[in-house]
Amino acid sequence: MASRRSPTARHRRLITELNRLRESSGLSRAEVAERIGSTDTTVWRYETGLTRPKPSDVAALTDVYGVTGEARDSLIQMARDARKRGWWHRHRQALKPGFDSYIGLEAEASVVRSYEPLVVPGLMQTEPYARAVIEATALTHAPSAVDEKVSVRVSRQQLLHGPGDPIQLVAVLDEAVLRRQVGGPGVMREQLEHLLDLGRLPNVEIRVIPFSAGAHAAMDGKFCLLSFPEPGDPDLVYLEQAASGLVPEDPEEVRRYTLMFGSLSALALGAEASATFIAQMAKRCSNQPQE
Template sequence: MAELNRLRESSGLSRLEVAERIGSTDTTIWRYETGLSRPKPSDVAALTEVYGVTGQERASLIEMAKEARKRGWWHRHRQALKPGFDSYIGLEAEASVVRCYEPLVVPGLMQTQPYARAVIEATSVTHTPSEVDEKVAVRISRQRLLHGTGGGDPIHLVAVLDEAVLRRQVGGREVMREQLEHLVGLAALPNVEIRVIPFSAGAHAAVDGKFCLLGFPEPDAADLVYLEQAASGLVLEDPEEVRRYTLMFGSLTALAFGTEASAALVAQVAKEL
């Protein structure tokens, strides 16, 4: 961001002096100022404090950082994605914790490629084969977040699944068996929790549909909610809405099996296939 360079020069500070004040390196500051790296909103907040920037100017710079961080590798695929989903992928990439509830299919972060293709082909009724390929590629690429292979620490994923997710044979028996076995493997990771709500639990707070809660590593960053529909996605920032979905997620985990019992059920259904 060129504006960060201007502010630093106006302050009379060197890059090294700024880096020492915010606990970074002069190379990092240089990369921010030249646009080679996109600073996190928390980084911009720290820099503006050093430069004595306050009020609307500070708020605008932090907002610019938020918007810039939404444009990553996925941005070139935005034409193949539903409106709002490219913004979600950007936020997901910045999150430290993702909590999701899925009533019908395995969450995208946990799908095998054959399973993902079967889901996308079934739902992309107006898409060409090349657009389906592109959406599958985006979905699989997002999964680097679980293993930290995209840079940074792996995200912590908590997935609450309805039992219907395990029973619905997406893509046929072999594809489904492979998918369930993949879930068993993911459940063994220290940063992944899978909880299954059994059919016997009956109605619950989220019978209206799926949702995701995103939590971020910055202490002052509020959680967000993502809601997805057939043709669009919506990010909710209102604190009361976020609180409502947080309470809903808590009630779902209370109804669900524990992680060990859930993994055993997934393995059992896979064996049945």
């Protein structure tokens, strides 16, 4: 995964390391602040991610914590990487609050596990389908803002194909995703056929929960779990609402959604049966009058 580097993910890793080092040192934030000639509020902002420390700030902290050699160099480089801007940064004004952070974390993830009850996941949407979804949900947005959102969504999809190691995607879709005709029969047929193509990739698995499965643990809504290549980077969950996105930091929250995803996978059709089902839905669209 060395070819994919995300400032957001590097910042998250740096926060984790700074907290771990201070706790291991036995020093309070006030004591650390005194030794680096700063304030305990500044140290707190570093450790909570509200401020991205400069490489020189991290160098001073490593001196306090007694970190030397390659470990010190790695932390300082992490600080340099964290202060860069990802391609998504220039689009942040067009995105809902919190989603730019999610894109930054997704960019360095090794595995994405997604549950969607209503629409095809963004990583798997065709451009016409994405435009239809964004236009329907944007309501008051100008056409230029819709274009920008579509562009961001399509750009994210490069993660499935490279460069470097493509992301592993496991998508569990409710049957409603396949039956709801977004954009009309033609757009929907193209989207369903695109899902079939993606499902043939070695790094993509698509599973469908049929209506016959009845009630299940995720009926409250969509969620996405991210796993990372570095052992020290814990999994996280992303929860999205109409006006914002949230990444809970509580490990128990992540554990709960991980168990939930396992429960959904147990209810879903297998990959081959899901592909057959998707193909049937695509055929139904082909038999309907085109707009």
